[in-house]
Amino acid sequence: PVNSVLWDHFNASAERVHEQCKPWLEQRSREVEEARASREALCTQLEAFLEQVDWARVDWRQTQRAEREIREGWEKLGEVDERHRRRLERRFRNALKQLENRLAEEREANQAFKRDLIAKVEALANDPNLDQAIAETKRLQSQWRTTVAARQREENRLWQQFRAAC
Numbered sequence: 001p002v003n004s005v006l007w008d009h010f011n012a013s014a015e016r017v018h019e020q021c022k023p024w025l026e027q028r029s030r031e032v033e034e035a036r037a038s039r040e041a042l043c044t045q046l047e048a049f050l051e052q053v054d055w056a057r058v059d060w061r062q063t064q065r066a067e068r069e070i071r072e073g074w075e076k077l078g079e080v081d082e083r084h085r086r087r088l089e090r091r092f093r094n095a096l097k098q099l100e101n102r103l104a105e106e107r108e109a110n111q112a113f114k115r116d117l118i119a120k121v122e123a124l125a126n127d128p129n130l131d132q133a134i135a136e137t138k139r140l141q142s143q144w145r146t147t148v149a150a151r152q153r154e155e156n157r158l159w160q161q162f163r164a165a166c
Contacts, residue, residue, distance in 0.1 A: 035078035039088045042077070046070060046095040060106055060147040067099055107148040114158045117144060121165040137166055 053063075080088060117140050124140075127133035144162060149155055 031078060032081050036080045036084050036088070038077045039074070039080060039084075039092070042070065042074060043088065043091045043095060046092070046099070050095060050098050055102060060103075063099075064103060064148055067096070067103065070096070103148050107150050110145075110147045111150055111154070111158065114144065114162065118158070118162050118165050121162065125165070141166060 049066075074092060079085075121137055121140055124133040124137055127136075146155065
């Protein structure tokens, strides 16, 4: 009997506290659901981009910028309920990995292109026709471009090699 009175008092107190917390809990629930929906939408957009993009004509700088913005946006979307978090994280990481692989392929191709330009300019140093070698060097200089940047150290090293060869 004594426990019953204590229990009733405890239960009434707990219900009062719950009623006071109810608006906050409902708001928190809405925020978590909005974050889940936003993350789902971002995954869908990224997957659609990966399916629709023409990789032969893509603007690599814009794609690299978008990849960075997507990562930052993902972190700002808020918490998601645990039952959805792992699935969404896995979905996002898989799509992002596909994008990163494309960027890495282009980065490697761009660096190979730059190494080829360096080799061509170095070969021109032995050309007996100086005017023709200078004109060809200028033409090769105009072809130097960065589509997807590598690490700054690597980019600087290639650029220094190119300038030295020129």
